[in-house]
Amino acid sequence: MSNYHIKHLEEYFQVYRKSVRDPEAFWEEIAEEHFVWRKKWDQVLKWDFKKPEVKWFDGARLNITENCIDRHIPTRGEKTAIIFEPNDPSEEPQHITYRELHEKVCRMANVLKEHGIKKGDRVCIYLPMIPELAISLLACARIGAIHSVVFAGFSSNALSTRINDSDCKMVLTSDGSYRGSKTIDLKGIVDKALEACPGVKTVLVAKRINSKIKMLKGRDKWLQPLLDHAYADCVAEIMEAEDPLFILYTSGSTGKPKGMVHTTAGYMIYTAYTFKNIFQYRENDIYWCTADIGWITGHSYIVYGPLANGATTVMFEGVPSYPDYGRFWEVVEKHKVTQFYTAPTAIRALAKENLEFVEQYDLSSLKVLGSVGEPINEEAWHWYNNNVGKKKSPIVDTWWQTETGGIMISPIPYVTPTTPTYATLPFIGIQPALMDENGQEIMGNQVDGRLCIKFPWPSIARTIWGDHKRYRDTYFSAYEDKYFTGDGALRDAVGYYRITGRVDDVIIVSGHNLGTAPIEDSINEHPAVAESAIVGFPHDIKGNALYGYVILKETGESRDRDNLRKEINQQITEHIGPIARLDKIQFVSGLPKTRSGKIMRRILRKIASKDTANLGDTSTLLNPEVVKEIMDNAL
């Protein structure tokens, strides 16, 4: 029996038991047999959730790019590592072999070095979904620089906050990006962001849309000529197992974004192992994850997990609706995609369109379908299963988080029987617990509670960059000795998990995590606004949309409401990005507050969701009269 590739349900249970009974022996065997090391570890696991501290394979030395690239060259040198599918279907796709990838990564790594980047330095990557994006992550990893990718849909303000939080020295960007029929001026956004980032000395610019952009002398350089002149080999920096590999920001319910820090060995092992099993990846498969590398899904399941397995991974620059709603399926047919991994919001958007968009393409290559980012509703699940999978490709509903680094609860296709809307069983090595309001673990089945994880797994984020206390307070203080996910879940009669959604003030809109506090802060900066509160409400395509309740200052009272709405959304776009725009804005005279001054979001959520039959306990409200006013004028 190979513990690395699980093929039957019995085997899953056996391996799962083994991984829980003796996690160290289990992960040691996986590490030993499936990865290349410069030096073996002194200790497999050291952990203490009180501090909190987690170390996997401490003392080991390695470079993740040797595992993702170099070791494949003797056997898979001419195999395609990355298929780049451009935004415009008339532009030729690119096939980058493992050998070519090695050269490209080395050249980029040498360019970074020539510009003063050393082991441990932070490099901000603000690039669209073009090959340079994947290559620059790997180039950082090659020389031990810590990459911090910022999704290229974030605004200049969001970008500068992230650059400064982790003191990035360099920014990698492009002259612009394509998004369907539109172009976006990425370099302009970077220029604006850098007005507030004195620490950035160099900006390297990839050419993508051939737009006329301004280059700041001494700071900005075109990337391609530098790559052309760079040496095509670069010795990999030998890293410690627990050296940071990257920082990736995620929204919290309060305050500024959290720079989650992932380290090298554990992250590599867990993303590789989950990728192999959860997508049942076989040697000649063509795997496609539609996420952007700006999110954790892209880091773990476009770049590191697939490449560590020597897989062929598709990078798609475009959007599902351009040039029409058949685009995903056209790409599946063109590249004979075998595993397809996307988000429920995309499925819901496509399910609204004519079925012909799906039916005109040959999807017979597909073997596994994946879903990630938010709960998949039953209707979307069936549409995906019937029309894309033709009822023969299992759907893996994968639950995980930026913080977890890899997939935590998910079926293994062809192994775990699936049930719509259920993420089903914990993956190997994962020990979930459901907790009640008194901090006790709820045992047994057919129960629901708050989802925690009881034992460390190799790819758990190790800290929040620059703020270990916040890391402890956010994830390890709600329940003793447990990692708290922020999600609610239920466990059914057979022990399957269903994720019910966030239990904090994070709202997931189109699969993107948005914290309420930063959005409220940005609204409150509008000169006419006194105070605001944001809640989510159900939306057909986005899953959740945002509803804002806004109190105006006296000076704002005379203003035209529709103009104000536009300005508020404009303000949010500038501060955070278009993904955080509000669908509805209601002007109110007050917000329901408890006697201690906390906004009662529960009530606002009910009003926004038109679910006001039972508002629940309102006895602690300081100003109950305002509830009626808000209800009467609800949008």
Ligand code: WTA
């Ligand atoms: C939600 C994305 C239900 C959840 C990988 C989690 C899901 C948050 C699922 C993390 C799923 C993710 N079913 N909910 N299959 N996958 N979520 O950090 O609320 O962008 O806490 O990581 O998305 O989002 P993040």
